Amino acid sequence: MGILEVKNVGKRFGGLQALSDVNLSVKENTVHAIIGPNGAGKSTLLNCLVGKLIPDTGSVMFDGQSVLGRAPYEINQMGISRVFQTPEIFGDLTVMENMMIPCFAKRDGAFMLNAMPMVTNQKEVLERAEHMLEEMNMAEKRHMQSASLSRGDKRRLEIGMCLSQEPRLLLLDEPTAGMARADTNNTIDLLKEIAAERDITIAIIEHDMHVVFSLANRITVLAQGTPLVEDDPENIRGNPKVREAYLGETA
Amino acid sequence: MFGLDKRDTGVLIIVTLLALFAPIILNPFPTDSAMAQFNAGYPDLMQKFVIFGIFAIGFNILFGLTGYLSFGHAAFLGIGSYSCVWMFKLLGYNVIPGIVLSILISGLFALLIGFVSLRRSGIYFSILTLAFAQMCFALAYSVLSNPRFNLTNGETGLQVYANDPQWFHRDGLPDLPHLFGLSMRATQKIQVGAWEFQLNAGYYMCAIVMLICFYLAIRIFRSPFGMMLRAVKSNQQRMNYTGLNSRPYTLAAFVISGMYAGLAGGLLSAVDPLAGAERMQWTASGEVVLMTILGGAGTLIGPVLGAGFIKYFENIFSKINDNVLHSWFAFLPDGLEDFMVFIIHPFIGKGWHLTLGILFMLVVIYLPGGLVEGGQRVLGWFRKRSAKPDAKAGKTEPAE
Structure with a gap:
């Protein structure tokens, strides 16, 4: 039994069958990559996992509980964090405030009216945010407005915000899309470090084969809304079906 | 502290000092001088300054922090006013029960209206709040004032009549709103040379309430709750995917700002025990939006400045008439005098809206951060000017 079990999931948009009969099992403490050509249904699948879309058929179980029909914030509170394709951070707020918000969410839950708190009340959250910033090597940028960070730093901050909630499953949607090579390599190193040091499962959607093969323990190939193969990276590399679907080569 | x-x-501290010494600061011109008509230090106007300051501070908690633009906040102002006058009618002229009830009732209405309106955001939210406010206005103006069930007294406005119960009214108490016997109209006039300063009980009560409201607003702005509200404005998507439910946060902000508006309405009745439906009309809702944007949305002191600015224009500019203009330009030759009056005429008296509109446009275009940004720019300019000579001296030294 994996931590995330997707069974027979199907999703239709009008005449387009975006997903059909998707089965996927993500084992705990692995890095599981989902790859596939454009329009294969990768993002639709991800949106079904986090509550943005509700699949027409099938079930999605996280740690033995169904996530279907729950709001995104409830799914997040269950232990699934999501990193977006373009970094989604609180651009008007400072880096420190960005980091404090998930720390408050972790401590206080989905809603807490603490409009008149004492300083001591916040100490533990402040320390936690400070610690996380240091871990992400962003401590000296704490007073910067986060919208003015570089793309790579925004990504770092977003990943840090997700990690500060100590999620059990981290979903990454093309984390290196549109990044320069150096930023991409930094992100790969960061993710490797996270996967090695933390008790966390990572599911990653990615186009860049360099990123996929340097991170993943397990790869699922999606094509036309349905899984083609699921295997170890070494076997995927040589699989003729994958080459055909993904690279458009005829075997 | x-x-x-x-x-x-x-x-x-600055706001406290301004509020305490407002009767003096706002009366810079001697009573008998020609400029005396620009004095704003009389009780009626000063009360409006602080009451609409409260209204705008509350509105800013919603609009400045969460970015949800409500076009119906005047409804809560009106509801607060009616609640307060009803307490006068039933219990007596002490202002405390009236003010407390106006906060509670408007909070209740805000909860109801906010619960429905906050299902949508952006322009749809604004239109929903506007619709609710106009409904409240229509209810107050006609529906709820029929002979069988007269809650609002329609066009005349709700007021206290001699045959009202007033259960706790005793003979020794003033026949006007009072705070445990201290009449809201009690005014101490102080004569200093050619100047006259009026210290009014109603004004000082409103000013103290305003200071408390201002302090609470600062606390809300700086609290984790305030941070969450700014997060709503900044990126709702990230907020939802960070395990936070934005709906109760926005609803809480809506209710708090509704209660501020209700309190302002209650105070308006407390200083003048008459509540009319026109207080709920959409123009009144628009006015508080103008105040907040003019002063600087999302800043602490901006809304108070904006409220003061607009109320000053409303009361002072609208009083200037052609006769006053003629007296100003009397030194010019006749033809030129008439010409000047002709040019300025549309901008004064009833035309004060035109002046305000032009000023508002100028502020929005050139100072998007409102009057607060203007103040910061002026300060920055002065600092630069005083810093420049030092920088030059520093540069020339090594050369010598």
Whole structure:
């Protein structure tokens, strides 16, 4: 039994069958990559996992509980964090405030009216945010407005915000899309470090084969809304079906 | 001090001093001088300054922090006014029960209206709140004032009549709103040379309430709750995917700002025990939006400045008429005098809206951060000017 079990999931948009009969099992403490050509249904699948879309058929179980029909914030509170394709951070707020918000969410839950708190009340959250910033090597940028960070730093901050909630499953949607090579390599190193040091499962959607093969323990190939193969990276590399679907080569 | 950092304490102290000495600061011209008509230090106007300051501070908690633009906040102002007058009618002229009830009732209405309106955001939210406010206006103006069930007294406005119960009214108490016997109209006039300063009980009560409201607003702005509200404005998507439910946060902000508006309405009745439906009309809702944007949305002191600015224009500019203009330009030759009056005429008296509109446009275009940004720019300019000579001296030294 994996931590995330997707069974027979199907999703239709009008005449387009975006997903059909998707089965996927993500084992705990692995890095599981989902790859596939454009329009294969990768993002639709991800949106079904986090509550943005509700699949027409099938079930999605996280740690033995169904996530279907729950709001995104409830799914997040269950232990699934999501990193977006373009970094989604609180651009008007400072880096420190960005980091404090998930720390408050972790401590206080989905809603807490603490409009008149004492300083001591916040100490533990402040320390936690400070610690996380240091871990992400962003401590000296704490007073910067986060919208003015570089793309790579925004990504770092977003990943840090997700990690500060100590999620059990981290979903990454093309984390290196549109990044320069150096930023991409930094992100790969960061993710490797996270996967090695933390008790966390990572599911990653990615186009860049360099990123996929340097991170993943397990790869699922999606094509036309349905899984083609699921295997170890070494076997995927040589699989003729994958080459055909993904690279458009005829075997 | 009071759990605030140094800068916020400074702002609070400045506002406190301004509020305390307003009767003096706003009366810079001697009573008999020609400029006396620009004096704003009389009780009626000063009360409006602080009451609409409260209204705008509350509105800013919703609009400045969450970015949800409500076009129906005047409804809560009106509801507060009616609640307060009803307490006068039933219990007596002490203002405390009236003010407390106006906060509670408007909070209740805000909860109801907010619950429905906050299902949508952006322009749809604005239109929903506007629709609710106009409904409240229509209810107050006609529906709820029929002979069988007269809650609002329609066009005339709700007021206290001699045959009202007033259960707790005793003979020794003033026949006007009072605070445990201290009449809201009690005014101490102080004569200093050619100047006359009026210290009014109603004004000082409103000013103290305003200071409390201002302090609470600072606390809300600086609290984790305030941070969450700014997060709503900044990126709702990230907020939802960070395990936070934005709906109760926005609803809480809506209710708090509704209660501020209700309190302002209650105070309006407390200083003048008459509540009319026109207080709920959409123009009144628009006015508080103008105040907040003009002063600087999302800043602490901006809404108070904006409220003061607009109320000053409303009361002072609208009083200037052609006769006054003629007296100003009397030194010019006749033809030129008439010409000047002709040019300025549309901008004064009933035309004060035109002046205000032009000023508003100028501020929005050139100072998007409102009057607060203007103040910061002026300060920055002065600092630069005083810093420049030092920089030059520093540069020339090594050369010598």
